[in-house]
Amino acid sequence: MLDGIGLTMFLPLIRAVDGGQIALAAEDMGKLSFVLDGIHAVGIEVTLESILILMLFFFTLKGVARFVTQYYQVMLRQRFANKLRLQGIAMLGNYKYTAFAEADSGRIQNSFSGEIGRVTNGYLNYFRTIEYSVVLFVYIILAGLANPKFALIVAAGGLLTNLVFNQVYSRTKVVSKRLTTESHRFQGFLIQTVTSFKYLKATDLIRRYQEKVAKSIVTVELYQRKLGFLSSVSTALREPLVVFIVVVAIFVQVSYFGQSIGLIILSLLFLYRALTSLAAAQATYNSFLSQTGSLDDAECFQEELSAGRERDGQIGFSGLKENIDLNQLSYAHGSDAVLQDFSLRIHKNQTIGIVGASGTGKTTLVNVICGLLETERGMLVIDGIDSCDLKLNEYRSTIGYVTQEPQIFADTIHNNVSFWDPESTRSREKVEKALALAHAAEFVRQLPQGMNTIVGINGLNLSGGQRQRISIARELYREVDILILDEATSALDSQAEVSIQKNIESLKGQYTMLVIAHRLSTIREADAIIHLRDEGRYDIGTFDELIERSASFRETVALQAIA
Structure with a gap:
């Protein structure tokens, strides 16, 4: 106005x-x-x-x-x-662990990085289209007040230009969706290149994998080029069409209606502004359409996250006080039953060893205890409270979990152990104590930068055993109630394993520990050992009790030559 x-x-x-x-x-x-x-x-x-x-x-x-x-x-x-x-x-x-395990990592990565920018641009172009449309409407009203006939002729011509752009619009939407899909594929390839770099490099498969990544890059570029071409066509046609409409309108007004040029000039000023706004609205709308693939995908992605939301209770949890009860627990991966009618009571500060052949449910059992896998009501009870009624984040904050693939972040040793607690005298003392308990203090002191050493992506600057001990130290730093070691000594040499074994024994009675072990010597002194067998069968007892009554356990002991 x-x-x-x-x-x-x-x-x-x-x-x-x-x-x-x-x-x-x-x-x-x-x-x-x-x-x-x-x-x-x-x-x-x-x-x-x-x-x-x-x-x-x-x-x-x-x-x-x-x-x-x-x-x-x-x-x-x-x-x-x-x-x-x-x-x-x-x-x-809040996404379920089971749903996450089946998700496309490339899509998750792309949805939080490149797609956010495209969705934001789509949002911006959508509202700019509305803005230019409002401006267009105002100028048409002003032009109509100045010269109704001239305004009507130009407005009709402006509407006809939309017929020219409709084909461009429809093609842009199709290409946009294909670009989004291929971008997800590329991000997935990129993530797997980083996570599998050592294997790909060592086997020289990296060159073959590079071909897949390169093909995806070229495809993304092709779709981006198509969108650029459609946008360029739309931009190139816009101004000539505007000028053509104005020229025709002036000719008709002067030649057939005998309109004064002064009044035409004023109306022309408004209408040129209006046609400019129309061109801008068409441009932003086409840009919006080029982002519709991302907009649709973002909506679907959020719907999937919402549908996969894990159930959560309302009862708070401040730490394990008595025991964890597993009551007739049954769990299956698809049609394959892993655990059947499994019952166990784990007392506070008790050490439980878990052994068994691959596929018998060792990791599944501890994932259930962590609340990562949902169970039916009554199967998992903590301190008399059904796990379905507990606030899972508060419960999990009391759990330390060391996997056989140690979680190491590309940062300093101090930040890996303290999980980015602000550096202070107290935090450094806690880190040093945790490193000592994990038998990692000596090798850390020998590093040039000590606790300030950058460990690299996935801890590539450390040996497998060193990464494992840093991971153990992080859980000890957190002062958790429940400590789960999922074959945590599997990457260690014999000397380091003996050290960690002694460390586990020294922690006995201070934490409720669940130790999944491949080597039985690691859990020989456990308060109880769960020996999982095929078809959901299991035995529970001390090392000596299982030796006495379980033939399969005796066979395992004999194979490992444990006296």
């Missing part, structure tokens, strides 16, 4: 420059003469100087409004992107 009023002042300005006949201009302004009437009403004399000052005033106000609008758009855009990321991270944190 500010721009329109400023443009309206051009006609009296032209008259003033031509011969000072400003009073006649009001008659030639059609229904827009209210602008001059308003100027007279506030007591401003219409002169060349006053018109110039008023034009400057209105366009300055327009500039201020434009600044506020664009700055506010920047704020909204960042807020929108951050809200998407924060919402996605929160939903991912």
Whole structure:
């Protein structure tokens, strides 16, 4: 509106420059003469100087409004992107472990990185299309007030241009969806290149894998190029079509309707602005369509995260006080039953060893205890409270879990052990204590940077045994109640294993420990040993009790030559 009023002042300005006949201009302004009437009403004399000052005033106000609008758009855009990321991270944190295990890692990675930018651009272009459409509507109204016939001709021509762009729009949507799908594939390949780099490099399979990645990169580039081509076609056609419509409208008005050129010029100013807004609306709408693949995928991704949300109870948990009960626990992976009618009571600060052949359910058992795998009500009870009723995040915060593939982050040893606790005298003392308990203090002291040593991606700068001990130290630093060691000594040499074994024995009675062990010597002194067998069968007892009554356990002991 500010721009329109400023443009309206051009006609009296032209008259003033031509011969000072400003009073006649009001008659030639059609229904827009209210602008001059308003100027007279506030007591401003219409002169060349006053018109110039008023034009400057209105366009300055327009500039201020434009600044506020664009700055506010920047704020909204960042807020929108951050809200998407924060919402996605929160939903991912509540995602079921079983659903995550089946998810596409490339899609998750891409949804939180590249797709967020594309969705945000889609959001921005969508509302810019609305903005330009509103501006278009305002200019058409102003042009209609100045010269209805001329405005009608140009408006009709503007609508016809949409027929030209409809094919471009439909093609853009198709290519956008294909680009999103291929981007997910590329991110998946990229993640697997990093996680499997050692294997691929050692076997020289990296070159063959590079071919798959390269093919995906080329396909992504192809779809991006197609979108760029469609956008370029749309941009190139826009201005010639606008000018063509204006030329035809002026010719018709002058040749057939005998319209005065002065009134046409004022209407033309509005309509050129309107057609520019139309072109901008078409451009932003086409840009919006190029992001629709990402928008659809983002919506589906959030729906999947929401559908895969794990159940959570309302009862708080401040630490294990008495025992963990497993009551007739049954669990199957697909059609394969792993655990059947399994019952066990684990007392606080008791050490339980878990052994058995591959596929007998050792890891499944501890995943159930961690609440990673959902069970039927009554199968898992902690301190008399059904796990279905517990706040799982509070329960899990009391669990330390060391897997056979140690979780090491590309940061310093201090941050790996403290999990980024602010560095202080107290945190350093706790880290040193945890490293000592995990028998890692000596090798850390020998490193050039000590606890400030950067360990690299997945701890590549450390040996397998060193990574495992850092992982154990992290759980000891957290001062958990329940400590789970899932074949935590499997990557250690014999000397280190003996050290960790002594360490486990020294921790006995201080933590409720579940130790999955391949080597039986690791859990020989456990309070009880669970020996899992095929078809869901199991034995429970001390080392000596199992030797006495379980033939399969005696066979395992004999194979490992344990005296």
